[in-house]
Amino acid sequence: HIVDQLGKWHLRSSAMQGLKVLVNAGPxxxxxxPVRYIGNRSSGKMGFSVAEAAALAGAEVCLIAGPVHLPTPLGVRRIDIRSATELLQxxxxxxxHADIVIASAAVADFRVREIAKQKIKRGPDGIHLDLVPNPDVLAEVAKVQPRPFLVGFAAETENVLTxxxxxxDKKNIDLIAANDVARPGCGFDANENALTLISRDQQWHFAQAGKSELAGQLITQVAALYRGRS
Amino acid sequence: HIVDQLGKWHLRSSAMQGLKVLVNAGPxxxxxxPVRYIGNRSSGKMGFSVAEAAALAGAEVCLIAGPVHLPTPLGVRRIDIRSATELLQxxxxxxxHADIVIASAAVADFRVREIAKQKIKRGPDGIHLDLVPNPDVLAEVAKVQPRPFLVGFAAETENVLTxxxxxxDKKNIDLIAANDVARPGCGFDANENALTLISRDQQWHFAQAGKSELAGQLITQVAALYRGRS
Known part of the structure; x- marks a missing residue:
């Protein structure tokens, strides 16, 4: 792990020197x-790479992580959460306290109306789960004052850019990084990804690459846009 | 990993020499x-420890594993599956081909009636999930001819022994290892566990211990009961 981190030392820059960056990651x-849950396929790899890249670029980084099996990047303060409600809080x-928020977590859109206190027993019949919408974490964060510069992620399986x-627009954020998780070798569980970063009037495409390399490119671009915003 | 395995070399025995053991583990x-699923909290640790203990006791071991983050024990043949339907097949x-089947997997009792082909979009309203019962894997295996000696697991949060x-009785198996996953420090995610092994007319309690040690005790007892069955 340490060797792995030292191997990325050449990626250091001062692009985010002096900035406080809040990243969320994972599902x-x-x-x-007590035993069953609804989950999603986010491995957290992309978000952890983004947190690491921001730290290597000189930022003070806080990483809020869902349940994943990943080590904390060097120099990053990590807070573990489980549900969307905990993430929102x-x-x-x-x-x-953040200058920039980068929200890569795959937040559950729905939760069960009421969590059963004991294990639901199996029977001959099916069961119905009543799911209610979770709060839209990023849209809520966009209402915070002072409002940080907000970067979201969109993991879609079709009509990705649309x-x-x-x-x-809907979440009132500054940038969104879109990726097609149905593309072979990309997205969930994969070590590579390809991204299109979209602002209100421009877009930048980052070709398929390792998640660490891609995170570095993304952080450089986000820093430039943050520094250059009017 | 290798060092970890060599450290268990003193646990070798010939209790299961010449036997073929099929173990399943994990959720x-x-x-x-395409992005969301229903899961459960099984880490697979207990089942992987059982597979390892059986191999150390001289058995030829096949381990069928759900999605977990665990290395394959030395000398064990591993097959990865995702859903209950895949596990059953x-x-x-x-x-x-097995003399003994030890079923520790936390098999999902329910699956959705139909898997959506594209990511379900969030909206202002809730959604309803129609869940249908999965096949009872162990009860189906109990119908196989020649019928192996069958050991199940019961992870409960209340009325554990009942x-x-x-x-x-219901699954028509030979032994069941019961554990209370609500007990602090035991069960899911934990490295320790405590078990009660139950046959039709006897029971044996194994006090709280590391999962490797507990697996060794369980394998010794299962081997004795298998060899001594009338």
Whole structure:
């Protein structure tokens, strides 16, 4: 792990020197009962790479992480959460201190209406799960004052850029990084990814690469846009 | 990993010499759409320890594993599966060749009626998930001819021994290892566990210990009961 980190030392820059960056990563899990939950396929790799790249670029980084099996990047302060509700609380308390928020977590859109206190027993019949919408974490963070510079992620399986642009407007954020998780070798579980970074009037494409390399390119671009914003 | 395995070399025995043992471990995940799934908290640690202990006791071991982050024990043949349906297919093809089946996987009791082909979009309203019962893997394996000696697991949060005895009868198996996953420091995610092994007319309690040690004790007892069965 240490050797792995030292190997990235050449990626150091001062692009984010003096900035406080809040990153979230990984899935959120929504419990059904004490043993079952609804999860999603986010491995957290992209978000952890982004947190690491921001730290290597000189930022003071706080990483809020869902349940993943990944080591904390060197120099990064990490807070672990489980559900979307916990993530929201944590984001609302950290975001006012951040210059930039990069939200890569795959937040569960729905949770069960009520978590069962004991394990639901199997029977001959099916069961119905009543799911209610979770709060939109990024849209809530966009209301925080002072409002940080906000970068979202959109992981889609179809109409990727269209959905990403809709998300940019609806959540009132500054940038969105869109990726097609249905593309072979990219996205969930994979070590590589390809991204399109979208602002209100421009877009930048980052070709398929390792998540660490891609995170470095993304951080450089985000820093330039943050520094150059009017 | 290798050092870890060599450290267990003193646990070798010949208790299962010449036997073929089929173990399953970990959760099964039931997809809702391309990104979301229903999972459970099984880490697979207990089942992987059981597979390792059986190998150290001289058995030829096949381990069918749900999605977990664990290395394959030395000398064990591993097959990875995702859903309960995949697990059942795999168990039915492997079980006829096994002398003993030890089923520790936390098989999902329910799956969604139909997996959505594209990511379900969030909206202002909730959604309803229609869950249908999965096949009872162990009960199906109990119908295989020649029928192997069958050991199940029962992870419960209440009335542990009562539910375990019911499971023993209903599934028509030889032994069941019951553990209380609500007990602090035990069960899911934990490195320790405590078990009660139950047969039709006897029971043996194994006090709280590391999962490797506990697995060794369990394998010794299972081997004795298998060799001594009438």
């Amino acid at each position: 959120t899990l929504e419990d059904i009962d 944590c984001m609302l308390s950290e975001a006012p 959905y990403a642009r809709l998300k940019l | 099964t995940l039931e997809d809702i759409d 795999c168990m039915l093809s492997e079980a006829p 539910y375990a005895r019911l499971k023993l």
